[in-house]
Structure formats: structure tokens, C-alpha cells
Amino acid sequence: MTLPSVPVPTPARSAAATQAPPQSPAPARLSLNQETIRQWSLPELVAGCTAAGVRTVGLWREPVQRYGLRKSAQLVAGAGLRVSSLCRGGFFTGTDRAGRAAALDDNRRAVEETAELGADTLVLVSGGLPPGDRDLVGARGRIAEVLCELAPWASAHGVRLGIEALHPMFASDRCVVSTLGQALDLAELFPAEQVGVVADAYHVWWDERLPVDLLRAGKSGRLVSVQVADWVTPLPEGVLLGRGQLGDGCIDLRGFREAVDAAGYRGPVEVEIFQPDLWARDGGDVLREVIDRYRRHVA
């Protein structure tokens, strides 16, 4: 359930982000997903975002657990930062009951962490096909079954779930929910205040139904998280770490953001890039570039 382990070089100057703030505050809606600058510790992330005027962050469970959940919540809230999303729950597609029960338990913990952090949404990556299994329809059905238990429980904890559609190239091994439309079909089994959808431009940009599905999500109050990264080729081996810096690829990111706005979404736009080239650089430099690229290609 974690990103693969990739060596992260120690940045030359870990506090660099605080030394050279950008010339003007970051765009108000920009949220920085912590994996974009995974070389930063949580305190570095908080310091770097504060210095750069970034007011919102997306967090991941593992680094939060490493730093300590309570400490993380205090650090982030103390700095006045909002948490747009926590990544991630999900992985509901196992065929054995014990595995699904374990997944449900883990997701309950993820809900509690989301509540403690005051995050807007717990992002769900639904899971791929179990080994040797070829039944996509069955796997999608099992997601709905687990959500029947998880969604009301999360709602009782004040946490809304967001089903994320992942690119079809991840359908077998990570997420059998491949389009925003499929994510909405699942979400609509539940009240809108319990289950929404996550629209990540990287995963759904190719889909001609995207504009209509964004409207469908937004107008029904189910668009709970919006993320951006760019699509660049050639894809690397394993394809997971091939996301591009904003503007380096071929996604019409501004058009995507405008479609999201047209659907009535007014929340943060989270920059989530998994890219070893960015991880090898000074975090402050990366954040300045992200802010600049966001202005030029998204805002």
C-alpha cells in the first residue's frame, strides 16, 4: 500500500526552503502533496510550505505515522496549514474474507488518522485483481461491499471518503476503478456526504467523457479532491514514477482546472507528482518550481 522504496538523497541544505521565499505568495488553491517532495521530513514540509505561502498540504499515512500521528496533527495545525487529503485507504478487492476484513480494519485506522489530522478527504485506491484472478466485474463488486461497512463508519467519524480512479494501466495491479464515471457509479451507492470521488488529471486526462463526468461529480456534490500532474512519455519501467512536472507533458491542465471550476468545485488543487528527478533536488527549489508551473499551466 506504499509507494515503492526509492533512494532519496539527503538534500544538500535541508532548510533551504526557508531561505529564499518566492516573490509573491503561492496561489491560494495550490495544495502540495507531500510525496511530490518526499525528500522533506514533515517539519521541513511544514516550514517549506509556510515560507512559500502554500496554505494546504496533502499527506500520506506512512510519513505521518513515522513522525507520529498526534505530533503531525499538532505540527500542521499549529502552522495554520489545512490538509486537503490523506493518502490512502482502499485495497478492497481481495477474494478471501480474512483479507477483506484486514483491509477494513486498516481502513478504519486510516479514517481515524484522517479525523485526527482534520483532513478533508481520505483517498481510496480500490485495489487491483488478486493474483490469478481475471474477474474485473467481481473485483469492482467487492469494493462496493466493503464500502457498505466503511462509509457509514467513516461518516460517523466526520470523514468523507474519496474514490480515486486510476489510469487503466494500473487496472490489474492497483485499482480496478479506471474512469471517473466508474468512481461515480460506486460513490452514488452512498450518500454524497459519505462518499465522493477524486479527480486526478494524470489518471483521467485521456477520457473523452471527463468533462461530462466532472460536471456530474461537481453538480452532485461528490467532487471531493482534485489533483494534478502532467503526462510525459516514455513511461519508466513499472510506470508508477513517470509523472511529470506541470507543463512538461501533454495534459491541458488549465482546461482541466477550468472544467473542475465549471462543475462548481471551489476546493484546493493538489499537486501530486511521483518523480525521482524531483526527489533528487533541493526541496525548496522544487516547491518554487511547482508554484511557478502551477501559475503558468493551471491557475
Added chain:
Amino acid sequence: MTLPSVPVPTPARSAAATQAPPQSPAPARLSLNQETIRQWSLPELVAGCTAAGVRTVGLWREPVQRYGLRKSAQLVAGAGLRVSSLCRGGFFTGTDRAGRAAALDDNRRAVEETAELGADTLVLVSGGLPPGDRDLVGARGRIAEVLCELAPWASAHGVRLGIEALHPMFASDRCVVSTLGQALDLAELFPAEQVGVVADAYHVWWDERLPVDLLRAGKSGRLVSVQVADWVTPLPEGVLLGRGQLGDGCIDLRGFREAVDAAGYRGPVEVEIFQPDLWARDGGDVLREVIDRYRRHVA
């Protein structure tokens, strides 16, 4: 417009395929796409298929041109082999008029080659986004524009075009037609005897609309070519050469073939696998394995 150049080792015994025919004839509908055993010359392909009882082959323009078009047609017809498809035309998405005119010229030559070979279908891979372009809708529109000229011309030469949907992971650099439904939307602008669609399980297996779109294609007489390969992960760098041998991956290939049958398709099922591991082996061994796997996972 060609597959990337990958070193192909010289098989230890180039006539090996003729030495150990399988115990029973190959399934009647099995067609061998020539790129699956790209280490074979065209004469080796013809000899190997004949020995193994494979009655249908899918050809590629470049090896046919290298051997000579007329000679290839005579060799294949002389052995009593049928040609299920010629790969490939397309690449219609350029923004400059000169580029599109050149593409149209090249596609007219591809039509002539298809006619000379007596192939059922000229497969079209539509093309990706031009460099720096982010307009998927525009690119899809340009495909239709070129087809308005090419389709009647091909029809006058007795050649039917088949629009192939490629997996969305190829949307930016190879083919902006990402689903069978999109391919059908384009094909339906033209008479069914002029333009159909190609359904390759590898590209469309993840799509929950696939069963309905296969029916739509088959019942309207537009399903002109069916191809199979399996989906295996992790995907290799560049993703093009990651196709898996039948049964090695997670596609329900038998279910796919049954859906194709239910749609009324009665033509060949072409095995098209781009896989360096297969290219490094003795071609006859690979063909025997393909036949065995086809029996166990497709037929």
C-alpha cells in the same frame, strides 16, 4: 510508424519450425501476427505456419516491403495462407496540412499493399498528439477528416479499414483513440463496408463498456479484426514491448473471445504479442507454445 528496433538474435536453427509439427492441427481460427515471431523471415513464417497447421497470418508492412510486395503476396497465397490483417496505416493527427497530406499518401500505398496481399483489413493506428499539442478533441477530429478521403478510396480498391483503439497509456504518443466505443464513433461516420474497428484484448480489456461495445461493433458488421495478447505487469520502460504470452497475465481471454462470438464475429483471432523474450527463442518453439496457449486460454 514501425516498432522500435530491438536486436533479434539469429535463431539457432532457422528451419526448426518445420522439424517438429505439433501433434494436432492448430485451431482453425488462430491467426499468427508476424511480429509475434519477428525473428522469422517471411519464408520462415510461411513454412512454420504451414507446418503447424496455422492457416492465417497477420502481416506488417515493413517486413513485407523488405521481402518485396509481389513476392510476399505470391509466397503467402502459394502456400494457401490467408492474410487476416496488414499493420498498419494511420498516424493522421498531425496539425500541418503537409504532414497530413503525406500521411494520406502513405496510407494510399498501404491500401494498395493490402489489396495486393488480399488481406481482410488494413489496421489503422490513428496517431497521438503532435509535439506540444494538448488538444485531444482536435486530434480526434483530424482523424475523421483524413478518413473522409481515405475510406472511399480504399473501398474503391476493395480494402476495408479497421480503426484500432489503443490502450489509454498510448493516448499521447501513438493513438488518441483509446476505447472501442471511440473507434466505433469514428467508424460510424462511414459505411460499414468501408470502415470497421479492430478489437485487441490487450488494449481494451479494462473497459467495463467492452461487452456492449463489442456487441455494437459485431451486430453492425463493423468488427473486422480481433487480436489477443495478455496483460502482464510490471510494464517495461516505454511499455510497448510488455505484452504477455496468452495465459501469463490477467485478461479473461476466453471471456473476450466468447463476447466476440456473441457479437456475431466469425473471423480469425490474431495472436499479436510484442515480447523480446519470445523474439529471443526458436520461432518454432514459440509457435508451438502460442498454439498450446491459444487452446488452453482462448479457444
